[in-house]
Amino acid sequence: MAAVLALAAAAARARVAEAAAGGDTAVVPGAVSGMTHAWLLTGPPGSGRSTAARAFAAALQCEDTAGAPGCGRCHGCRTALSGAHADVDLFATENPVIRRQDVEPLIGVAQRRPTLGRWRVVVVEDADRFNDSSGNALLKAIEEPPPRTVWLLCAPNPDDVLRTIRSRCRHVALRVPPAAAVAELLQRRDGVDRRTAEFAARAAQGHIGFARRLARDEEARTRRLEVLRLPVRAASVPEAVVAAGELHDVVQQEATAAAAERDAAERAALLRALGAEDASTLPPAVRAQVRQLEENQKRRVRRQQTDAFDRALVDLLGLFRDVLVVQLGAAVELVHGDQRAEVERLARASTPEETLHRIDAVRTARTRLAGTAAPQLALEATALALLPAGLHAPGGRG
Template sequence: MSVWDQVVGQEAAVAVLRAAVRNPQAMTHAWLITGPPGSGRSNAARAFAAALQCPSGGCGACPACATALAGTHADVTVVATEKVTISIEEVRDLIGIAQRSPSQGRWRVIVVEDADRMTERTSNVLLKAIEEPPPRTVWLLCSTSPQDVQVTIRSRCRALGLRVPPVEAVARLLIDRDGVEPDVADVAARAAQSHIGMARRLARDPDARERRRRTLELVTGIRGVGDAVLAAADLVDVAQAEAKAATEDRDAAERAALLHTLGAEDATRLPPALRAQVRQLTEDQKRRATRAQRDVLDRSLLDLLSLYRDVLVLQLGADVDPVNVEHTDQVRRLAQDSTPEQTLHRMDVIGETRTRLAGNVAPLLAIEAMAVALRPQDGRVGA
């Protein structure tokens, strides 16, 4: 099984990366791998990193491939931030690592997921390292779009664009790799709109499917301002609970590990010299929780957008496969009780809410405003 097998539906991009592995003339020191959410940017970057270290160009079976894909290869460094932005300190650490010669493999590979989360100041710190890298250092930057990365950075990288993989390819991956039942795999792949990570989570996690169902039922339960306010509060509470569940155990383990390292696990009161380190950890954990909540809310809004997308497809009679195949009755009811213009307006409202959340607007206020705008205007559900 090749390392490229997990790069689903990206035959053209894989051909470019394979050529770079085989032919030094096609290789470059910095790559910018872009594509919409779920296209597999991170998978492509990790597979490329493994292939660069593999004597056979990505066999998938040797120790170099296995450790590179697992994130444990000594010469492959992966940065996947869980905070809102990538800090300057993290980038400076990467620059230091990039200056070292490979210790085991053929290349020193630095993978930066979510490179668009670097601020302008942080990008400027990285610029010189990308301009003048050591001979055997390769930077792999991942982002949703080239425009999301500072122009000074992207102008020095070779661009590689990925596309949204076909639903059938994602479903087949879930069946072959994760042992998911075909019917469940197909529903999950469609509901996730070919987002590989989300499809895998929906296929394997009943709680995730239940959260999605509750989100989609939000619009049909809104009949007035009061319902909208309650629905918004419920949606935000669900996001907070999911984000807390995802980070709580890890936060506690990190705090316990830090206190143990500092020799203060049994201390009832920390000495002043140690408080700064604990305070820094707490601040990092808060930023991680903030991003986790934003990510959950954004996924919920994407689910709502997919519902109204199906409604619009039905209203216009378009010959397009639905996303929410298990919510056909709800889609039909919303299509009957509204016009295409109203549906487009609701989709615009949800898109604006995503923009507000990305701009750090208080989640409850943003979701309340959205829910109020989604309510029926003439007493009919979905009208």
């Protein structure tokens, strides 16, 4: 709520200042109390960072002057929210990093005056993926933009963003919405029945995008159950290694399949634009564009796979959180309530100290996965750490 109030107040004050200046485009955002030219929106996965950025862009472009900015009904709001507004530019990448060549077109866009709306708004998702080269290229544009340009950067955590960029932005922190709010959204927006919506919202731990997948995609529900079965299947060292390998294959196949259709459509669209049915018929110089697309798609698939493996580990964290809740007798709702029988069995078979050890092991795996660790090795290490006490290695846990 604090984030909503901050963004709404900034949009309102910007409108007041604009009216006082008679629509003068020389009004500088930094001169408006509560408004600034660069924002950093942070929050964990599922907190709605990009949704908040689009809503703020819509409020800045809102054409309804009778009420508060952001009516959601006018042409400016609707096109900004859908990504179709001429003066709202959205940049998102599924590559591991945002490169300098990705940033340079954004800088050019940010220098243009707004054509239809009040502001030129540039939204950058995953601003934590800037490297030193791309971040330095963007720095001047963020620090000294044209009067009517606003940058909206999104990232999971402010510490993940380059310090030089972070220090030039106003920070707004978002939180993951409660499960009840996610369930209500699934019912209202997606037509999901109440029982399925409540299950998906709890299991997704507030992540709206994943909750939608759980509610609508049978493969996503199957993958989740495979993940939650890992502690049961890992009763010995050989079984732990086999279970981790099979889980690796399930998650990898799901992530790859999700990208295959989009990759094929992108390739077909590029070939049509180049006037060819097959890349082999293109001149060598033009064929490089197809190769570049294929390289970009490979990087994107790798990122999707990493995200999918991290999601599996988050599911495991939720499971052992539930085990600890049962062991301590806490009066809170389980994340994986549909697996209560298994949660209670795991709780009886271990101590709270062992559960905390397992939670730490999964968190360590997430950290390694975010670095350079191979996903299969990270999953194997996790599976071994989940073994009953004394079975982790020949010398025990140490």
